[in-house]
Amino acid sequence: MALISSQAKPTLQPCLPGFEHVRRSWNAQFESYAARILPGEFYVTKNKEGVATTLGSCISACIRDKVFGIGGMNHFMLPTTEVSDLASLKASNLSEATRYGNYAMEHLINEIMRNGGRRQNLEVKLFGGGRIMSNMTDVGLANITFVRDYLAMENLSVVAEDVGDIFPRMIMYFPATGMTKVKRLRSLHNNTIVDEERRYVDSIKKQPVSGDIELF
Amino acid sequence: MSLQNTTTPDDLIRDISGLVTLPDVYLRINRLIDDPKSTRADIARAINQDASFTVKLLKLANSAVYNFPSTVDSVTKAVTIIGTAQVRNLALSLSVANSFAGLPNDLVSMRNFWKHSLLCALCARRLCKVARRCDADALFTAGLLHDIGELIIFNRLPEEARAALMLVLVSQEEITVSDAEMETMGFDHSVVGGTLAQKWNLPPMLQECIAHHHHPSQAEKFPREVAIIHIANTLAQLAEVDSLELDDAPAIDPLAWEVTGLDSEVIEETVKSTQTEFDEIEQLFLGQ
Numbered sequence: 098m099a100l101i102s103s104q105a106k107p108t109l110q111p112c113l114p115g116f117e118h119v120r121r122s123w124n125a126q127f128e129s130y131a132a133r134i135l136p137g138e139f140y141v142t143k144n145k146e147g148v149a150t151t152l153g154s155c156i157s158a159c160i161r162d163k164v165f166g167i168g169g170m171n172h173f174m175l176p177t178t179e180v181s182d183l184a185s186l187k188a189s190n191l192s193e194a195t196r197y198g199n200y201a202m203e204h205l206i207n208e209i210m211r212n213g214g215r216r217q218n219l220e221v222k223l224f225g226g227g228r229i230m231s232n233m234t235d236v237g238l239a240n241i242t243f244v245r246d247y248l249a250m251e252n253l254s255v256v257a258e259d260v261g262d263i264f265p266r267m268i269m270y271f272p273a274t275g276m277t278k279v280k281r282l283r284s285l286h287n288n289t290i291v292d293e294e295r296r297y298v299d300s301i302k303k304q305p306v307s308g309d310i311e312l313f
Numbered sequence: 314m315s316l317q318n319t320t321t322p323d324d325l326i327r328d329i330s331g332l333v334t335l336p337d338v339y340l341r342i343n344r345l346i347d348d349p350k351s352t353r354a355d356i357a358r359a360i361n362q363d364a365s366f367t368v369k370l371l372k373l374a375n376s377a378v379y380n381f382p383s384t385v386d387s388v389t390k391a392v393t394i395i396g397t398a399q400v401r402n403l404a405l406s407l408s409v410a411n412s413f414a415g416l417p418n419d420l421v422s423m424r425n426f427w428k429h430s431l432l433c434a435l436c437a438r439r440l441c442k443v444a445r446r447c448d449a450d451a452l453f454t455a456g457l458l459h460d461i462g463e464l465i466i467f468n469r470l471p472e473e474a475r476a477a478l479m480l481v482l483v484s485q486e487e488i489t490v491s492d493a494e495m496e497t498m499g500f501d502h503s504v505v506g507g508t509l510a511q512k513w514n515l516p517p518m519l520q521e522c523i524a525h526h527h528h529p530s531q532a533e534k535f536p537r538e539v540a541i542i543h544i545a546n547t548l549a550q551l552a553e554v555d556s557l558e559l560d561d562a563p564a565i566d567p568l569a570w571e572v573t574g575l576d577s578e579v580i581e582e583t584v585k586s587t588q589t590e591f592d593e594i595e596q597l598f599l600g601q
Binding site: 124131149281282285286287288289 | 420481554556561
């Protein structure tokens with residue numbers, strides 16, 4: 098579908114070091130390049146480009162420095178399927194389950210700061226955590242609970258969110274402006290999304306849990 | 314994508330012929346209705362032989378969908394009130410879901426599949442009443458069966474079907490499931506469904522609605538009906554994701570508005586009342 102435009106497509110700006118593996122391509126709808134991240138990945142940019150992902154019960158935090166326009170998105174879930182309330186989550190396996198969530202959040206925030214972002218300028222949006230399989234434990238809720246608790250502890254407030262409910266979501270986020278487009282997806286896509294998220298959870302369960310290893 | 318797939322829609326229909334058959338109750342009722350010598354009592358007797366259909370027919374006749382002032386407590390009464398043509402539609406609608414239980418797949422749960430179909434059926438019925446000059450009950454059946462080809466593709470070509478669904482999720486361009494299927498298989502679910510409808514000798518209007526619901530301009534003898542199913546398909550997706558923004562579902566071909574004389578004013582009312590109706594009759598179709 099080649100859109101004939103009087104303006105030539107701008108050239109793709111180099112990404113920040115460490116994000117070379119993330120696939121970026123032109124999006125005609127938004128007339129912008131966009132990086133697409135998979136479960137477990139994150140992406141930070143200083144460019145005027147989008148970051149996109151598809152979420153089932155996983156969570157994406159979209160965080161940016163609203164003054165300097167540096168920001169990005171992560172995509173993660175806690176590798177637990179047993180508990181959905183924070184109290185039992187903490188009691189049972191704080192060190193195990195929430196460790197992956199902490200990594201995902203810390204890496205995103207640290208990478209933004211490392212590239213010139215300032216903590217007091219951070220603006221947070223949250224998406225995902227859908228209950229897309231009605232017969233399963235509400236993994237989505239556990240993820241939402243975790244991330245809210247994490248942000249509260251870090252003293253970061255959420256300016257916008259679309260979380261929970263029964264839908265998978267497609268997210269497009271522009272860190273330069275903070276603009277976000279959320280599209281709810283029909284249930285026809287549920288199983289495909291769940292399969293991909295399950296593959297990701299299985300992969301992190303196999304990783305040794307250690308403070309120094311980069312898991313994402 | 315180099316899936317050296319040489320399977321044709323005809324092959325798929327041949328493959329499933331032993332697994333999915335048109336239910337007896339529909340064939341019997343169909344024959345009796347076409348027979349000028351048969352009476353309503355004959356038709357009622359044929360229905361009564363199928364206990365589960367009888368129960369569903371009475372429940373449906375008493376639901377808000379029909380909104381009859383008095384209780385419909387016998388099949389004969391149901392046939393008299395609803396009319397034989399509608400009973401034929403209902404027999405087809407209610408029993409076809411059961412017949413497809415023999416065609417399982419890993420890509421979509423039967424519940425989620427039929428949810429979209431039922432939402433489409435309810436939207437189509439409602440649009441018909443606004444558009445007038447069309448058979449709301451026949452359109453209900455068309456809505457219920459419009460995606461039937463999907464179940465055949467999901468069962469027979471699971472890898473290609475999964476690739477098509479992935480393509481929709483990862484593509485930068487907004488592409489429809491139908492477009493993605495064309496790209497991975499060379500045909501889409503509407504062609505497969507249309508082929509089956511033809512093979513089963515379903516009413517010609519149904520055949521066209523199933524075969525052309527993504528491309529209303531290809532309709533031949535039933536452009537209005539096809540256009541209504543085309544619009545209903547999009548509105549059913551809005552009802553499912555609880556949105557009133559057309560951006561959230563596949564685009565509606567402007568031709569469909571033109572042919573039906575409908576306009577975007579119908580969207581909000583259709584989506585909202587369909588959501589309410591769905592909650593009420595979901596059990597009837599999706600229960601068990």
